[in-house]
Amino acid sequence: MPQVLTVHSYRGGTGKSSVAANLSVLLAKEGCRVAVLDADIHAPSLDTIFGINPGPGACSLVDYLVGECEIEDAVFPLEPPGLFAVVARTSVASINALTTSGYDVGLLSEGYLRLIGAFGLDLLILDTRTGLCPETVTAMASCDRLIVVSRADRLALVGASETMALTNRLGCSERALVVNMAPDGQIGEDFRRRLEDLHGCPIEAILPYEPLLAAHDGEGLFVTAHPNHPLVTGFRRIISAVIK
Numbered sequence: 001m002p003q004v005l006t007v008h009s010y011r012g013g014t015g016k017s018s019v020a021a022n023l024s025v026l027l028a029k030e031g032c033r034v035a036v037l038d039a040d041i042h043a044p045s046l047d048t049i050f051g052i053n054p055g056p057g058a059c060s061l062v063d064y065l066v067g068e069c070e071i072e073d074a075v076f077p078l079e080p081p082g083l084f085a086v087v088a089r090t091s092v093a094s095i096n097a098l099t100t101s102g103y104d105v106g107l108l109s110e111g112y113l114r115l116i117g118a119f120g121l122d123l124l125i126l127d128t129r130t131g132l133c134p135e136t137v138t139a140m141a142s143c144d145r146l147i148v149v150s151r152a153d154r155l156a157l158v159g160a161s162e163t164m165a166l167t168n169r170l171g172c173s174e175r176a177l178v179v180n181m182a183p184d185g186q187i188g189e190d191f192r193r194r195l196e197d198l199h200g201c202p203i204e205a206i207l208p209y210e211p212l213l214a215a216h217d218g219e220g221l222f223v224t225a226h227p228n229h230p231l232v233t234g235f236r237r238i239i240s241a242v243i244k
């Protein structure tokens, strides 16, 4: 099992956070100690996905980066036991402090190692922001394995070349490709070949576009609400092909 798993996509809205969060819950249900960290400080989503409401005085990744807390203080224990989350920030104001004063990027990888040690983690999942911001580049450079999430359209083919150029520069050789939001869970053979060629690795799972997930506005995660859904079968495939 890799210790640090980064989930990335070239474009936003591809399903990175959904994949990261649902995988973490499935793994924790199997007894794995897993933390998922929201490295998208500009547009965080794990707090919403997990229903975390950081109260007054709560800490986040940004608070750690500006030196206001230790990374361990920014960890929220969740259900099932053994599952933890680090939210990106607790207020919009805190991001101003970060962008005005800047921060030491080395704190990111140092923090990841500290989390693994302090919480005895089997796996730390880093949910990234699209693009080349320092948090994303560091997450890609610090991971043992990278999951690249792609959609099943021609824009994904354009993004693939740029993603590959970056991953090659960063030395991410342990890559896995997941296609998300495939209409009817299908992709054409020609598209598969082109996407796999561009990424230089096979597609490990094709996740269907699922209106139930797109409209999921209730409590809890999709894997908990619909444990026998084909989409959850796809998440399990990612675990057995990429994580274990």
Ligand SMILES: Nc1ncnc2c1ncn2[C@@H]1O[C@H](COP(=O)(O)OP(=O)(O)O)[C@@H](O)[C@H]1O
Pocket (backbone or CB within 6 Å): 009, 011, 012, 013, 014, 015, 016, 017, 018, 019, 045, 180, 181, 182, 207, 208, 209, 210, 211, 213, 214, 215, 216, 231
């Ligand atoms: N397979 C899917 N089918 C339908 N909707 C999905 C699927 N995966 C993700 N979504 C929805 O797409 C939106 C963007 O997903 P998100 O995980 O936030 O993407 P990203 O983190 O890449 O920006 C969310 O509303 C999410 O519920």
Ligand SMILES: [Mg+2]
Pocket (backbone or CB within 6 Å): 016, 017, 018, 040, 045, 127, 128
């Ligand atoms: Mg996201």
